[in-house]
Amino acid sequence: MFSKKRRIIPLFLIVMITFFGTGQVLAYVTTSPYKLNGGISGKTFYVGDPSGNWGSSIRSGVTAWNATSTGASYAEKSTNNQTLDFFVGNFGNVSWCGFTYYLDSSGNYINYGGYPNKNWSRNSVQIQEPPVSGCPAYSKKATAAHEMGHALGLKHSDKSGVLMSSPTGADTPKTDDISGVNALY
Numbered sequence: 001m002f003s004k005k006r007r008i009i010p011l012f013l014i015v016m017i018t019f020f021g022t023g024q025v026l027a028y029v030t031t032s033p034y035k036l037n038g039g040i041s042g043k044t045f046y047v048g049d050p051s052g053n054w055g056s057s058i059r060s061g062v063t064a065w066n067a068t069s070t071g072a073s074y075a076e077k078s079t080n081n082q083t084l085d086f087f088v089g090n091f092g093n094v095s096w097c098g099f100t101y102y103l104d105s106s107g108n109y110i111n112y113g114g115y116p117n118k119n120w121s122r123n124s125v126q127i128q129e130p131p132v133s134g135c136p137a138y139s140k141k142a143t144a145a146h147e148m149g150h151a152l153g154l155k156h157s158d159k160s161g162v163l164m165s166s167p168t169g170a171d172t173p174k175t176d177d178i179s180g181v182n183a184l185y
Contacts, residue, residue: 027159028180034116035153035184036083036123037105041073043083051129054088054140058127061144064172065152070181072152081107081122084151086144088127097135097167098127098143100150115155123151135167142171149177153184 036043045062049055062084065072074084091099102110102120111117125147128135135143146168154177157164162176173181 027157027162028164028176028183029155029157030180030184031115031153031155032184034119036151037119037121039071039185040152040181041071043072043074044077045074045084045086046077046080046082047086047088048080049086049088051088053129054086054127054144057140058086058088058144060141061146061148061171064141064145065148068173068178068181070152070173070178071185072181074148083121084123084125084148086125086127086147088129090130091126091128094128094132096128097131098125098147100125100147125151139171142168145171145173149173149181152181154180 047055047058049058059076062074062076066074080087101112101124102116103122103124104110104118105121107122110120125144127143127147131143142163146163146166149164154164156166157176157180159165159176161169162174163170163172164177164180
């Protein structure tokens with residue numbers, strides 16, 4: 001027989017885990033209820049990189065998302081107007097490293113300059129070259145993967161060390177980022 005003391009400890013642990021969790025705190029923020037029309041599988045992307053400095057990093061960022069348990073599946077195409085278009089260039093005096101726009105099926109911007117206020121059909125990502133101060137110089141892949149996170153429906157996270165923190169604290173999707181996408185799709 002268990003003593004009364006031995007029964008109290010497991011009960012205490014059950015109560016603590018129930019109310020306070022296991023220590024994993026998810027802080028993802030999504031565009032919910034809005035998301036990419038048709039889901040995130042079987043999609044295509046394009047890399048417009050006249051400088052040739054970003055292409056492999058963008059491909060690595062997309063591959064990082066394709067390798068997750070989210071079901072994201074993006075294949076590269078040689079022309080633009082894909083589900084996800086990356087454009088690298090000098091976009092003037094901007095304060096961002098990359099910016100993701102949401103477009104409807106006609107190619108019109110949805111809530112230009114902000115997060116979407118309805119479902120979208122395509123994304124256009126602009127990546128500033130040369131990078132502005134504060135961009136994750138350690139990894140162009142981080143910028144590409146972060147912007148793809150927006151295209152999948154994630155907003156910035158306050159949690160440090162995740163891809164969707166701003167500036168990004170990772171160059172591949174972390175559990176928090178993946179959980180956010182899985183919550184949408």
